[in-house]
Amino acid sequence: MSKNDIKIALIGNPNTGKTSLFNQLTGLNQKVGNYPGVTVDKKLGKSKLSATQNAIITDLPGTYSINPTSLDESIVLKTLLKKDIKESPDVILVVADVENLKRNLLLFSQIKDLEIPTVLAINMVDQMTRKGISIDLSLLKKELNTEVVLISARKNEGIKEVKEAIIRCHVAAKASPLCGINSKIDPDYFENLKKISPNYSLYELWLMVTQNNYPDTITKEEKEKLLAFKQDVPKLKKYQHKETIYRYQEINKILKKTYIVDKSKAKDLRSRLDKIFTHKIFGYAIFFVILLIIFQSIFDIASVPMDFIDGIFAELSNFTRNSLPEGVFTDLLSEGIIPGIGGVVIFIPQIAILFLFVAILEETGYMSRVVFLMDKIMRRFGMNGKSVIPLISGTACAIPAIMATRTISSWKERLITILVTPFTTCSARLPVYAILIALIIPDTKILGFLNLQGLVLLLLYALGFASAILGAYILNKTLKIKSRSFFVVEMPNYKLPSFKNVFYEVVEKTKAFVFGAGKIILALSVILWFLASNGGDEFKNAEQTVIAKVENQNLNQEEIQQRIASTKLEKSYIGMLGKSIEPAIKPLGYDWKIGIALITSFAAREVFVGTLATIYSVQADDEDTTTIKQKMASEINPDTGKKRFNFPVGMSLMVFYAFAMQCMATLAIVKRETKTWKWPLIQLFGMAFLAYVSSLLTYQILS
């Protein structure tokens, strides 16, 4: 970022096409970062305004006003109140929807009162004729005292004009307020408020009072004076109400002169579509069909690229082992780092497909209808309609799902949603289920067409959802949190999804997942590799001991190598760890080798399969499930002389993986979103306890 770059904040109501405009202005020059001090993602993009002028654009979450009620919205306020030169925007670009101009101008009028140069972009003007809308642009510019541009972001119209307006606005003199809230509400009160500091606009001071949010630059003295203004809470509330009414009055005055709607033309497709999508019966049927399509795609379409990626990483690992000189570094690379990265990359297809569907559903406006349909049902369990989105997203990965709870304004409902989302069957459980089902469930058809193995998998998914719902119900009854549950959802117009927006959304979210979860899994694979390839004296002497032992057994070279690897693992640090927890997991039907896999997969569930692969000394192909499967199938329980992975053990393991919170990345995200270690720890121990008890019962009943 160079010093001369203009810093632009992009602000607007949800569903105004803000993201479309951001994509048009920045193209692929986008990146996701963290807001300093607030651990929430922010989207930044670089834009070329003219031959000599560049800009850095920050895309802020959609908001209806700068009086926040959700985490997403509070980010907007925080950005605007920042007085840090590096952070505060030079120009604000407000995006409005031509059809809801009145409501959009409320936000605009608040922003304008902050006295920061502001450009208003009125979007979707290609719809104007159809909706019978006409605007007197030059008069509107004069009345609003700002740059106004008519655009159609999806059709790439008016983008050049927006850039020009930003440059003009940037060099112009300091902006003046639009409404001047002081005179109409309580002139004396606001006159006194203004006296506190000349460094802030009156509206900034008023926001500090009402929102309890102060910029870093404010002095202690100023803050104390401000506190005196907020003692009478009912009065503040009354003033806020008055302020809003006054703003609307001013906006109405302006729009009366400049904006005409011919209502006879306004009837459209929306009401007819709404009749179907929000219908008491069809509405649910359609939602169910859409869910079915999503799940089918996640598993059917994704399996091809997943197998492909799987193969590539196995090859790569082999290639490194064979072509680099033998040594610790080669081992680390081929056994630690490459399989570690592979373990993350393999989930990209599933996650991308899920994000694709979620992005399309949101772009079309359908998601709001789902929220509407599901709210009452979800409320019985202490969540709300908006919780449906995290629960669906959770089937790909809990991390983005938990981040999607930010739009829920009630803290209790949001917390419950965060706490139960990890119960939904995420894609990391899939490899574990797949291999265990293949081992213990016969590949037969029931009723002639239902695949029994597939049915068991479906039941495991149902178990995930059921436990999420039940968990929410219990939390709702036990958590004593007083939280205002205020629910309002805008039902946007139906739109065809824009390919560009969907594409960027999928790329960006997938990237965030890969780099977010990737770091942790990679670090853990290295640690695991170290613990598995080091040990005490017995570990170091494993080779001699084994060779001495098998001298008379007539084994070929390969078998001897496998024995050595197994012995080494048993005597390694991780093996010692596995042995030490054996007494605790024996009642569940597990031995120390499975114990190791439980420990290692604490970091991420999918590590289970890879660990077993190592444990059963499959040396050739770490990720090839047929060989792992064969090894697991032939593993004998020395106590019974029968198969180790029999039906009760397999079921017990699957139940364990259904409930246990085995994902460090999720724990980290929960810590980040709840801002305390309390909730992730409760989640960790609560779910571990549940997992232990239910696998114990499963094993004891079945065996």
Next chain:
Amino acid sequence: MNTIATLRIGEIGYISEESLDVIPLKLLEMGCLPGAEVELIQQAPLKDPIYICVNGSHLAIRKETAAIIQILKSEI
């Protein structure tokens, strides 16, 4: 007493002046102003939440909120 919650589907009412102090700020900001026309478009199963069109905004709100906002059956 007529409130938004007592509207039938397709019926129109006008938010009364007395409601000003009880309407949550958020709803005011989204256009639920005294005098504004409200139409009930749809009810979710179990009649909650409800889907209204007010002042050009299409909103879903819960019944408990709708029940505190008084309306008049004819324009003020």
